[in-house]
Amino acid sequence: MYTIIATKVLSIASFNVANIKGDKQTESDKILKFYGPLNDLFKNDFDKIDKKIRKIESLICYLKIILWGLLILFFIFGIYETFYTVHVESPVKVTIAK
Numbered sequence: 001m002y003t004i005i006a007t008k009v010l011s012i013a014s015f016n017v018a019n020i021k022g023d024k025q026t027e028s029d030k031i032l033k034f035y036g037p038l039n040d041l042f043k044n045d046f047d048k049i050d051k052k053i054r055k056i057e058s059l060i061c062y063l064k065i066i067l068w069g070l071l072i073l074f075f076i077f078g079i080y081e082t083f084y085t086v087h088v089e090s091p092v093k094v095t096i097a098k
Helices: 002-034 036-083
Strands: none
Touching: 002 036
């Protein structure tokens, strides 16, 4: 359950990053169109934004891989516990008198 919720949250984060990337491109195009000579002043800022976006995207990717790996390991453990372990019934019966 935790993995599914965390994956949904990461999907929302991915959507937000994609929107930021689109907004950055739109703003970059506007600055280039209307303020052509000043575009060089903003180039460094846009490069920093691109670098941060790439880092966030890679972090989201790593987290998704880790979460899905944990979910798969949980299922493997559950299958192992269900089918491959010996369940011994306790020989001692405990009763509580009223």
